[in-house]
Amino acid sequence: MDSVSVNQFRENLKHFVEQVVSQHIPLKVTRRNGEDFIIISAEDWEREQETLYVLQNNSLMQQISASMTTHTQGSGYLPSNEELDEIAGV
Template sequence: MESVSVNQFRDGLKRFVEQVVDKHMPLRVTRRNGADFVVMSAEDWERDQETLYVLQNSSLMRQIAEASMTHAVRTGYAPNKEQLDEILGVRG
């Protein structure tokens, strides 16, 4: 993660904001008193919040682990042709 001083951030605010949003790269802004902060796009923040929610939800993590295991041994759910066509958006 790139790091800049609060003065550099202030002087290049527009450029840094565009970089954070366009390149999806968070930016650490350091302050003299040591209280740093991070600037990130709203899209990236929402994605991270969703990831944290899933990781903290033991029921979802168990479902993911079970699905991964059944997928690995090919014993999971297999849709029929009609269902597969619907999933893939194939029109008859």
């Protein structure tokens, strides 16, 4: 993650915002008093929130773990060709 001073950020606000939004890389802005902050795009923030929700939800994590186990063992559910067509929108 790149880091800039608050003065650099203020002087080049448009550039840094465009960079954060287009490259999906957060930017750390440092202040003299040591209270730094992070600039992140709204899309990336929402994605982070979804990830945190899943990681904090024990039931979902257990389902993911069980799914990974059956997948690696080759014993998971196999949809029919009709179901695959429906999923793919064919």
